[in-house]
Amino acid sequence: MPEYDLVIIGGGAAGFAAATKANDLGRSAVIINDGLPIGGTCVNVGCVPSKHLLHLAELVRRPQHPGWPSIGPVTPSLDLAAAIRGTGELVETLRGTNYIDVINSLQDATYVEARAHFVSPKVVEAGSNRYTARMFLIATGSRPAAPPIPGLPQAGYWTNREALQADRLPAALVVIGAGPIGLELGQAFLRFGSRVTVLEVEPHVLPRFEPLVADELERALTDEGMEIHTSTKVTAVRTEGSRKIVTAEVDGRLRDIACDEILVATGVHANTEDLDLTAAGVRVDARGFIETDEHLQSSTPGIYAAGDVAGHGFLETLAAKEGAVAVENGLAGATKTINYEHIPSAVFTDPQVASVGITEAQEMERWNACSCRHVEVARIPKAQAVGDRYGVMQLVAHPETSVLVGAHMVAPMAADLIHEATLAVKFGLTVDDIIDTVHVFPTHSEGFKLAAQAYVRDISVMACCIG
Numbered sequence: 001m002p003e004y005d006l007v008i009i010g011g012g013a014a015g016f017a018a019a020t021k022a023n024d025l026g027r028s029a030v031i032i033n034d035g036l037p038i039g040g041t042c043v044n045v046g047c048v049p050s051k052h053l054l055h056l057a058e059l060v061r062r063p064q065h066p067g068w069p070s071i072g073p074v075t076p077s078l079d080l081a082a083a084i085r086g087t088g089e090l091v092e093t094l095r096g097t098n099y100i101d102v103i104n105s106l107q108d109a110t111y112v113e114a115r116a117h118f119v120s121p122k123v124v125e126a127g128s129n130r131y132t133a134r135m136f137l138i139a140t141g142s143r144p145a146a147p148p149i150p151g152l153p154q155a156g157y158w159t160n161r162e163a164l165q166a167d168r169l170p171a172a173l174v175v176i177g178a179g180p181i182g183l184e185l186g187q188a189f190l191r192f193g194s195r196v197t198v199l200e201v202e203p204h205v206l207p208r209f210e211p212l213v214a215d216e217l218e219r220a221l222t223d224e225g226m227e228i229h230t231s232t233k234v235t236a237v238r239t240e241g242s243r244k245i246v247t248a249e250v251d252g253r254l255r256d257i258a259c260d261e262i263l264v265a266t267g268v269h270a271n272t273e274d275l276d277l278t279a280a281g282v283r284v285d286a287r288g289f290i291e292t293d294e295h296l297q298s299s300t301p302g303i304y305a306a307g308d309v310a311g312h313g314f315l316e317t318l319a320a321k322e323g324a325v326a327v328e329n330g331l332a333g334a335t336k337t338i339n340y341e342h343i344p345s346a347v348f349t350d351p352q353v354a355s356v357g358i359t360e361a362q363e364m365e366r367w368n369a370c371s372c373r374h375v376e377v378a379r380i381p382k383a384q385a386v387g388d389r390y391g392v393m394q395l396v397a398h399p400e401t402s403v404l405v406g407a408h409m410v411a412p413m414a415a416d417l418i419h420e421a422t423l424a425v426k427f428g429l430t431v432d433d434i435i436d437t438v439h440v441f442p443t444h445s446e447g448f449k450l451a452a453q454a455y456v457r458d459i460s461v462m463a464c465c466i467g
């Protein structure tokens with residue numbers, strides 16, 4: 001039986017970060033992957049193809065809406081088949097450089113393509129081989145889940161996987177779920193020319209984000225032409241000829257919405273069912289995600305979990321961080337933990353959404369007091385110069401110390417802007433530290449400083465670049 005320091009089940013972000021860390025520590029590792037190709041979700045069916053299509057969608061949209069009377073609109077043509085082909089080529093290239101080349105460069109790492117499951121706490125079986133190791137890492141990720149809506153399986157639907165390989169542009173698309181994936185792909189198809197209706201059961205789009213920010217994004221998307229219904233439950237789906245009819249309770253009344261395709265973006269299932277976890281004594285929580293302690297170790301000593309399958313968040317960056325931390329703990333005797341309030345996340349709609357730390361509601365829960373300020377993006381001189389009409393940046397500070405504990409924004413390039421806030425939250429900077437830091441003029445980043453200044457002065461009557 002081949003013996004390694006580390007057996008990793010799953011060849012995505014978490015698995016590759018773990019193999020790289022093991023290699024850095026001079027330990028041997030085998031990655032066993034099956035299902036998605038090498039690289040897992042992000043490169044094959046997630047971040048990479050979705051961000052590429054969103055960029056193409058922006059290229060289609062911008063010339064039609066230059067935003068200034070001095071520039072006439074132009075309507076670019078779109079070849080969807082060529083766009084999907086281009087996406088496939090990009091995926092193949094990045095799969096090569098970011099995963100195949102990487103595994104080949106690691107001296108003591110092996111890659112095996114096979115379905116793996118536990119035989120005991122110390123043995124994993126994959127294909128005709130059994131593997132043993134000092135440490136095991138479950139990094140099997142997640143897959144799209146569809147809610148049990150009567151008629152949905154019979155009518156057929158897209159998840160992100162089918163949408164990213166669309167062979168046609170649906171004239172009308174219904175998106176069930178207004179989380180990051182539903183809104184990103186919904187906006188891409190809206191810009192490509194589909195009529196898009198989004199149905200969300202929660203009262204706000206992006207239910208896990210700061211409501212102030214989520215509502216502002218909803219305003220931007222609605223003005224762009226997306227039809228959005230929140231607090232709306234889909235009750236049934238049926239087909240009529242070639243059309244699909246989605247029945248939903250909208251504003252207390254049942255309404256039929258006809259469409260050509262349905263995109264389900266309501267969440268994920270953990271890939272744990274076929275791992276024979278009982279043979280290893282590994283417990284899962286009520287949602288099927290692996291239970292871990294703060295060091296990412298499962299209920300069985302020596303077996304760790306990282307990435308989507310651990311259920312702490314659904315981000316490429318977090319998966320990689322967890323993969324590396326688990327290996328340091330499992331193989332190098334470290335006792336590292338991750339502060340999840342220091343992990344930024346983003347939604348790549350236009351405008352983008354980004355967030356780090358706690359929200360206003362969480363602050364109220366924690367300290368029964370709130371110290372929050374926000375600034376509309378339209379107040380930022382750079383936004384005025386380029387004509388940005390949407391956006392808001394909100395800061396959450398500790399009510400007694402003024403240390404920044406959260407930042408939430410919907411703004412152009414928010415996914416880039418959030419890093420200043422992330423450093424501030426991570427290293428305990430105060431509102432005054434932000435105000436005292438000179439920001440380049442004119443930039444969208446100034447909005448962050450402006451929001452900090454809102455704690456100490458009336459920002460509606462303030463000259464540019466005041467400290």
Ligand SMILES: Cc1cc2nc3c(=O)[nH]c(=O)nc-3n(C[C@H](O)[C@H](O)[C@H](O)COP(=O)(O)OP(=O)(O)OC[C@H]3O[C@@H](n4cnc5c(N)ncnc54)[C@H](O)[C@@H]3O)c2cc1C
Nearest residue numbers: 010012013014034035036040041046116141307308315316
């Ligand atoms: C449309 C979309 C867009 C996204 N955009 C972003 C973004 O912009 N930024 C961001 O940070 N995150 C984004 N994400 C999330 C991100 O892609 C995931 O959080 C991340 O890829 C999870 O990595 P992982 O290593 O946990 O799992 P995965 O990458 O899913 O890897 C798990 C691998 O294990 C395999 N496997 C499963 N079971 C077994 C088994 N029994 N034996 C062997 N192999 C098995 C799977 O097939 C897969 O290859 C996006 C996700 C989607 C779906």
